[in-house]
Amino acid sequence: MAARTIRPAAAAPEDVRIADLDWVDARRDRRVPARLYWPSAAAPAGSVPLIVFSHGLGQSRTGYSYLGRHWAARGTASLHVQHVGSDRSVWAGNPFEVLDRVNVAADEREALARAADVSFALDRILDANSAFAAFIDRSRLVAAGHSYGANTTLIVGGARVVRDGRTLDRRDPRFKVGIVVSAPPFYGERDLNAVLAAVTMPTFHVTATEDVIALPGRRSPVQDRLDVYAAVGTTRKALAVFQGGSHSIFTDRALTGGVTLNPQVKQATAEGALAFLDLAFRGDPSPLASWSETWRPILAVAPTAYPVGESSRNPSRRDRSRS
Structure with missing residues (x-):
């Protein structure tokens, strides 16, 4: 089966509204910049799902734009949070001190601070004074991230x-689904099962056969x-593994992984996340099945839908009492 013709991975600018938001969490004295990708079409009140995206080490709110544009152009808003303790400033300054800056950025305190950033950003976008709050569907809130951001999503x-x-x-029960792209291990933890057993929301995991993390x-x-x-911990999860690729193929870099595979993986990742949301929120496995068949030529492992039962159709029911 031949791979399909690739469409542009990013939507045209006129299809999406983009707003840069410069917030400060006064309680922590910490800046929390963010970029919001918002559907340009008029939306009824309470109808727009929201993905809150956490970037990888050394990235920023402007990264992963192909995901934000794709999702927003198809009716799902995407809020990309910048984590000032582990953003692109890690690579700035004296090159002989990079290892020290990486160690600080990867420290446990920063990992928890990143999770707090995500919750704070969600607080602000849902605040009564936010121009977007009335249009967001609070039953369809999604945490997502790449690399370090995937760890943040799991936290x-x-x-x-x-x-x-x-x-x-740092669990935030408002998030009902997780999109986990290229998750590193939880460094220093010997029992990964103990760390992740309490993650019970549906999760879509994405990686590639050459997805090796190599940092100082x-x-x-x-x-x-x-x-x-x-x-x-949940059985409501699915795994997609692309054949080839790299760890950075999921960033905005255009050449990593090759000029042919790179745009395919980007488009497939953006589409696969939305297909999984159809399964998690609507109990419909057909979009994910169709996605797996379409992209099978570049998949080493194709995701399969978990059994759709009562808890799958209503993944947020158990959590509502905790919100």
Whole structure:
């Protein structure tokens, strides 16, 4: 079966409204910049799903634009949060101090601060003073992220660690689904199952056969992505593994992975996330099945839909009492 003709991965500018938001969390004295991709078509009140996206180490709110544009052009808003403690400033300054800056950025405190950034950004976009709040469907809130941002997604989804007998937990029950792209391991944790057992929201995991993380002082093979998927506590999950690719193919870089595969993986990732949301929110497995068949030529592992039962059709029912 030949791969289909590739459409442009990014929607035309007129299809999407883009707003840069410069927030400050006064309680933590921390800036939380964000970029919002919003559907340009008029939407009824309470009708727009929202994805809150967390970037990888050394990225910013302007990255992963192909995802924001694709999702917004198809009716799902995307709020891309910038984490000032682990954004592109990591690569600035004295090159001999990069390792120190990476270590600080990857520190446990920053990992928890990133989760707090995501929750704070959601607070602000849903605030009564927000121009967008009335149009957002609060039953369809999604956490998403790439690399370090995938860890952030899992943390707001319920991942927890124990330190000195105390459980560190930044779960935000408002998020009902997670999109987990290229998740690193939780460094320093020996029992991944214990960390991820409490993640019970539906999760869509994406990686590639050449998805190796190589940073100063850190290296993570593809198997780590598979181990994270296996350890997530819910059975309501699916895994897509692209053949070839790389860790950075999921960023806005246009050449990594090759000029042919790169746009295919980007388009497939953007589409696959929405297909999974149809399964998680509407209990409809057919979009994900169709997606798997369409992209099978570049998939080493094609995702299969989990069984659709009562809890699958209403993934937020159990959490509403906690919100």
